[in-house]
Amino acid sequence: MEFKKLAEILSEIESTTKRLEIVDLISKFFKTVGDEIKYTVYLLQGKVAPDYEGIELGIAEKQVIKVLSVITGKKEDFINQLLIKVGDLGQIAEDLLKEKKQVSLFSEELTITKVYNNLLELANKSGSGSQLRKQQLLQDLLQNADPLEAKYIVRIVLERLRIGLADMTIVDAIAIAFGKKEDADIVERAYNIHPDLAEIAYIAYTRGIDGIKSIKITPGIPVRSMLAERLPSLEEILQKMGGVCSMEYKYDGLRLQAHKIGDKIKLFSRRLEDVTEQFPEIANEIREFVKAETAILDGEAVPYNLDTGEMLPFQAVSQRRGRKYDVYEMAERIPVVVFFFDIIYKNGIDLTMRPYPDRKVELKNSIKEGSLRIRLAKNLIVSRTDDAEKFFNEALEAGCEGIVAKNINENSIYRAGAREYLWIKYKRDYQLEMQDTVDLVVVGAFSGQGRRAGSYGALLMAVYSRQDGTFKTVCKLGSGFTDEQLDNLPRLFQKYILKERDPRVESQMIPDFWIEPHFVLEVKGAEITLSPIHTCCYGLIKEGSGLAIRFPRFTGRWREDKSPEDATTEDEILEMYHSQKKKIIQDNPG
Numbered sequence: 001m002e003f004k005k006l007a008e009i010l011s012e013i014e015s016t017t018k019r020l021e022i023v024d025l026i027s028k029f030f031k032t033v034g035d036e037i038k039y040t041v042y043l044l045q046g047k048v049a050p051d052y053e054g055i056e057l058g059i060a061e062k063q064v065i066k067v068l069s070v071i072t073g074k075k076e077d078f079i080n081q082l083l084i085k086v087g088d089l090g091q092i093a094e095d096l097l098k099e100k101k102q103v104s105l106f107s108e109e110l111t112i113t114k115v116y117n118n119l120l121e122l123a124n125k126s127g128s129g130s131q132l133r134k135q136q137l138l139q140d141l142l143q144n145a146d147p148l149e150a151k152y153i154v155r156i157v158l159e160r161l162r163i164g165l166a167d168m169t170i171v172d173a174i175a176i177a178f179g180k181k182e183d184a185d186i187v188e189r190a191y192n193i194h195p196d197l198a199e200i201a202y203i204a205y206t207r208g209i210d211g212i213k214s215i216k217i218t219p220g221i222p223v224r225s226m227l228a229e230r231l232p233s234l235e236e237i238l239q240k241m242g243g244v245c246s247m248e249y250k251y252d253g254l255r256l257q258a259h260k261i262g263d264k265i266k267l268f269s270r271r272l273e274d275v276t277e278q279f280p281e282i283a284n285e286i287r288e289f290v291k292a293e294t295a296i297l298d299g300e301a302v303p304y305n306l307d308t309g310e311m312l313p314f315q316a317v318s319q320r321r322g323r324k325y326d327v328y329e330m331a332e333r334i335p336v337v338v339f340f341f342d343i344i345y346k347n348g349i350d351l352t353m354r355p356y357p358d359r360k361v362e363l364k365n366s367i368k369e370g371s372l373r374i375r376l377a378k379n380l381i382v383s384r385t386d387d388a389e390k391f392f393n394e395a396l397e398a399g400c401e402g403i404v405a406k407n408i409n410e411n412s413i414y415r416a417g418a419r420e421y422l423w424i425k426y427k428r429d430y431q432l433e434m435q436d437t438v439d440l441v442v443v444g445a446f447s448g449q450g451r452r453a454g455s456y457g458a459l460l461m462a463v464y465s466r467q468d469g470t471f472k473t474v475c476k477l478g479s480g481f482t483d484e485q486l487d488n489l490p491r492l493f494q495k496y497i498l499k500e501r502d503p504r505v506e507s508q509m510i511p512d513f514w515i516e517p518h519f520v521l522e523v524k525g526a527e528i529t530l531s532p533i534h535t536c537c538y539g540l541i542k543e544g545s546g547l548a549i550r551f552p553r554f555t556g557r558w559r560e561d562k563s564p565e566d567a568t569t570e571d572e573i574l575e576m577y578h579s580q581k582k583k584i585i586q587d588n589p590g
Contacts, residue, residue, distance in 0.1 A: 001032070001033050001034070001036055001040075001111060001112050002109060002110065002111060002112075003110040003111055003112050003114070003115045003145075003149055004110070004146060004148070004149055005029075006029075006040060006043060006044075006112055006152075007148045007149045007151070007152050008148065009025060009026070009029050009044075010044070010152050010161075010163055011148060011152075012025055013025065013026075013163045013164075013165055013503075014162070014163045014164075014503075016503065017164075017501075017503035019169060019468060019469065019470075019503075022165070022169055022503075023169055023172045023173050023176065024176075026044070026169070026170065026173035026177075027172075027173040027174075027176040027177040028177075030173060030174065030177035030178070030201065030205070031177050033112070034205075035205075036111075036112045036113055037198075037201050037202055037205045038198045038199065038201065038202040039112050039113060039115075039116035039198075040112055040198075040201075041170065041197050041198035041201045042116065042198045043112065043115065043116060043119075043156060044165060044170065045161075045165070045167070045170070045197065045198075046155070046156050046159060046160075046161030047156075047159070048116065048119050048120045048123050049120075049123075050195060050196040050197075050198070050199075050272075051195070051271070051272045051273065052195065052196075052221065052222050052268060052272045052273070052274055053274070054273065054274045055120075055123050055124070056123060056159070057119060057122060057123045057156075057157050057158075057159060058122075058123065058134070059122065059134050059135075059138065059157050059158070061083070061089060061158065063131065063134065063135050063138070064089055064093075064138065064154055064157065064158065065079045065080060065083070065089070066135060067135050067138050067139045067142060068089075068092070068093055068096060068142070068154075070139060071097075071100075071139060071142050071143045072096045072097065072099075072100055073100075074096060079092065079096075087497055087499065088155075088160075088162075088499065089154050089155075089158060090150075090151040090152065090154040090155035090158075090160070090162075091151060092154075093142065093147075093150040093151055093153075093154045094147040094148060094150055094151035095147075097142075097145070097146065097147040097150050098147045108144050109144075110141065110144050110145055110149055114141075115141060115153065118137045118138075118140060118141050119137075119141075119156065119157065121137055122134045122137045122138065122157065125137075138153075138157060141153050142154070158495075160495060160496075160516075162498060162502075162516060163503075164502040164503035164504045164505075164516075166469040166504055166565075167191070167197060167565075168188070168469045169469060170197050170201075171184055171187045171188050171191055171197070172184050172187075174187050174197070174200060174201050174204050175187045175209070177204070178204035178205060178208055178209060179204070179208065179209035183209045186209055186212055186213060187200060187204070187209075187212055188417070189416075190212045190213075190215040191224075191417070192223065192224045192416035192417030192418070193215065193216070193217045193223050193224070193352070193416050194215050194216075194217070194218065194221055195221075195222065195223075195224055195272055196221070200212060200215065203215065216350065217296065217344070217345050217350050217352070219259045219260070219261045219266075219294045219295070219296060219345060220259055220261055220264075220266055222257055222259070222266075222268035222272045223257065223296065223344060223345075223352075223416045223417075224272070224416050224417035225255055225257065225270050225298065225416070225417070226298075226342075226414050226415050226416055226417070226418060226419075226420075226422075226423065227418065227419035227423070227566070228404050228419065228423035228424055228425040229419055229420060229421045229423065229424050229425070229571075229572065229575070230424060230425050230426070230427075230436060230572055230575070230576070231424050231426065231575065231579065232436075232576065232579035232580070233426075233579070234385055234388040234389055234392065234426060235385050236579070237388070237405045237424050237426060238382070238383070238385060238388060238405075240421055240424065241405060241407055241408075241424070242407075242409065243383055244381065244382070244383040244408065245381070245382065245405045245406060245407060245408055246356065246357070246360070246379050246380070246381050246382075246405070246406045246408050247379060247380050247381075247382050247388060247391050247392075247403045247404070247405050247406075248341055248377045248378065248379040248403060248404050248405075248406065249339070249377055249378045249379075249395045249398065249400045249403060249404075250395065250400050250401045250402045250403050250404045250425055250426075250427065251300040251302045251311070251339050251377065251400055251401070252302065252311070252313070252314045252399070252400060252401045253300045253301050253302035253303065253314060253317050253336075253339075254269060254270075254275075254300065254301040254302075254314075254317050254318075254561055255269065255270040255298075255299075255300055255301075255561060256268070256269065256275070256279075256282075256298075256299050256300065256301040256338055257269075257296065257297070257298055257299075258282075258286050258290075258295075258296070258297045258298075258299065258338070258340075259295070259296050260286055260287070260290050260292060260293075260294060260295045260296075260297075261294050262293060262294070263287055265283040265284075265286050265287055267279055267282060267283060269561055270561050270562060270563075270566060271561065271562070271563050271566075277327060278320055278327055279301065279320070279327075279331070279336060280327055280328060280331065281328075281331045281335075281336070281373060282301065282336060282338055282373055282374075285338075285371050285372075285373045285374045286374065288368075288371070289367055289368045289370070289371040289374050290366055290367060290368075290374075291365070291366050291367065291368055292346050292347055292366050293347055294345070294346070294347055294348065295343065295345060295346045295347070295366060296343070296344050296345035296346075297340045297342070297343050297344075297363065297366070298340065298341060298342040298343070298344060299338045299339055299340035299341055299342075299377070300338065300339050300341070300377070301317060301336045301337075301338045302317065302336065302337055302338075302339060303316035303317040303334055303335070303336055304335050304336060304337040305335070306335050306337075306372060310399060311398065311399035311400070312334075312399075314557065315557075316334050317334065317336060318558075318560065319334060320334055320336070335373070336373065337372070337373050337374075337375060338373065338374055338375070339375050339376065339377040339378075340363060340367065340374065340375070340376060340377065341363075341376075341377035341379075341404075342356075342359055342360075342363060342414060343359055343362050343363040343366055344359070344414050344416075346362060346366060351414070352413060352414040352415075352416060353413050353414075354413065354414075355408070355409070355410050355411070355412045355413065356406050356407060356408055356412035356413075356414075356422075357408050357412070359414065360379075363376065364376060378395075378398075379406075381408070388403075388405075391403065392426065401427050402425065402426050402427035403425070403426050404423055404424070404425050404426075405423070405424045405425075405426065406422065406423050406424075407421075407422040407423070419466070419569065434524065434525045434526060434527055434528065434549070434576070434580075436576070437522050437523060437524050437555060438463070438522070438523050438525070438549070438568040438572075438573070439520050439521070439522055439523075439559050439562055439566070439567045439568050440461035440462060440463060440474065440475070440477070440520070440521055440523050440567060440568060441461065441462045441463070441464065441471050441517050441518075441519065441520055441564045441567045442459050442460070442461060442462075442493070442515050442517070442518070442519040442520075442521065443460050443461070443462045443471055443473065443502065443505045443507065443511075443514070443515055443517055444459065444460030444505075444507070444509070444511030444512075444513060444514050444515055445458070445459050445460065445489070445493065445511055445512060445513040445515055446458045446459070446460070446476070446511050446512050446513075447512045447513075448486070454490075455486045455487055455489055455490055456486065456489045456490065456493075456513075457478055458476045458477060458478035459476070459477045459478070459489075459515075459521075460473055460476055460477075460507065460509060460511045460515075461473065461474060461475050461476070461477045461521070461523065461552070462474060462505065462507070462517070462536070462567075463536050463567060463568050463569055463570050463572070463573055464564060464565055464566075464567045464568070464569050464570065465569065465570040466569055466570075466571065467570075469504060469565075470504050470505065470506050471502075471504055471505045471506070471517050471564065472505075472506045472507075472534075472535040472536040472537075472538070472546070472570055473505075473506070473507045473508070473509060473533075473534045473535050473536060473546075474534055474536040474546075474547065474548055474549055474573060475523070475525070475534070475548055475549040475550075475552040476509070476552075477521070477523060477552045477553075477554060479551075479552065479553040479554065480523075480524075480553040480554030480555060480556065481554055482556075485556075492519075493513075493515055493519070496515050496516040496518050496519075497513050497514070497515060497516075498513075498514040498515065498516055499514070500514060501514050502514065502516055502517060504517060505517065506535040506538075507535060508533050508534070508535060509533055509534075517564040518564060519558070520558070520559035520560075520562045520563070520564060520566070520567050521554055521555075521557070521558060521559065522554070522555045522556075522557040522558075522559055523549065523552050523553065523554060523555065524552070524553045524555055525549035525550060525551055525552045525553070526549075526550045526551040527549075527550050527551075527580060528547055528548070528549055528550070528573060528576055528577045528580055529547070529548055529550045530542055530545040530546075530547065530548075531545060531546050531547060531548035532544060532545050532546075533546075533548075534546040534547065534548040536548070536570055536573055537570055537573060537574050537577070540574060541574075541577070547573055547574065547577055549573075
């Protein structure tokens, strides 16, 4: 199929904020692309492979500018000046090609397959001469592209597609294209245990919805992590759990999913990134101490002083993420211990549908004693509030964030990719009325004044709504940043600046700069209040009002381990508000 048709679809998606229209548009397109559907889905996502394969296009703006200069005859300095004004090389490519009057007699029609294959080859080029070859592959595409095609090719290679297309929208489109709307749950389940939407779409195209049902957990391919809800008191947690639950230490580290396939080890972060090379000592310990031919274990990698037995701050382990060099030196300087708390696959058996107590026994039986770096998360079955309080305080004294309470009834399955009350986290901040920090998404920025002139004075922050895949504003954040952090924000956010609001963002406030949802920050606040200007839970408590965090403050912690969809949800903010109101009534009876 012509790539032009996909470019037109991308343009239509970019021009609307109505999710149902986007789902309808994509589902109809899926029915027409035939065998190219796999490539189509990847290009819609602005990538050439699933996240866990770690394949990046790896081409810089200056290389794209060189190619645009060659095919348009414009000087690189001129294009650089345009970039300063416009901020989007994709738009610049479209505009320059519209101006170009000469059309090559030897140009060939671009197909979806041609574009995908060129981009895949571009991504896989490395070593001596690779940058030149990348430019040649891009030039091959752009000199055959029309203006609209060029716009999206450039955006894809720079990994800045900016059309606001969420994975869950593609999930719905696959269900409607090859089944019916109600089949979205089946597609989502497949995506949660095999997070490659392109492969899922191809299976749906070739084998229908029944084919998707046959997708199984596969060692080596990460499963989307199960997440915890939150409640403000141990009493409420026990009540929600039916009076008894297992409580585990909530370790302050990096969520780590370990895959063992014989002697081969793969480690994945919460964001499905392959981090195996960053933690070689952990891989070695898993190879030696996990008693299974194949297994998938869920845990938390915590910076740890092996001499004193003390847990170190989260920031220490963050220094080890993303490193390609000196990994063994870093392993010595910043040791890490993984505390495993669940097992979801072992020796060919999917354990996700088994109750939590059964999985816990299987986990204990799967790890040999004697490892320094692999341990079991500490847990306790509790049914009394005073026992829960004692265990919670022990967790704090040990250096943990708090505890995670886990349901132990027959329905306590592992819900991959879900956030439910089967798991409930509990932390405490003694200085603030809000009893927990929240993880919020940056969606906009406001220009600084006075001391902050030339930087940003505040950020517009949002929570994630699971119901419709949108981001809804909850506060304007300006406190807690160091001068150095403020100075770095414009550079850090530069490639995520949008000319218009991302279609997934719902906001009544208009910032000076819209920012693509990407960055997640940990925030503290004083309380949650009604707000006429924020869209979180708008109209749910009071007509014409949403919920906002009062006196928000950045804790200094960038949640690089979380994707925007892993941020605090709208439902959690609503629950925190109700719990806060309940506490006020209890503290002020009559």
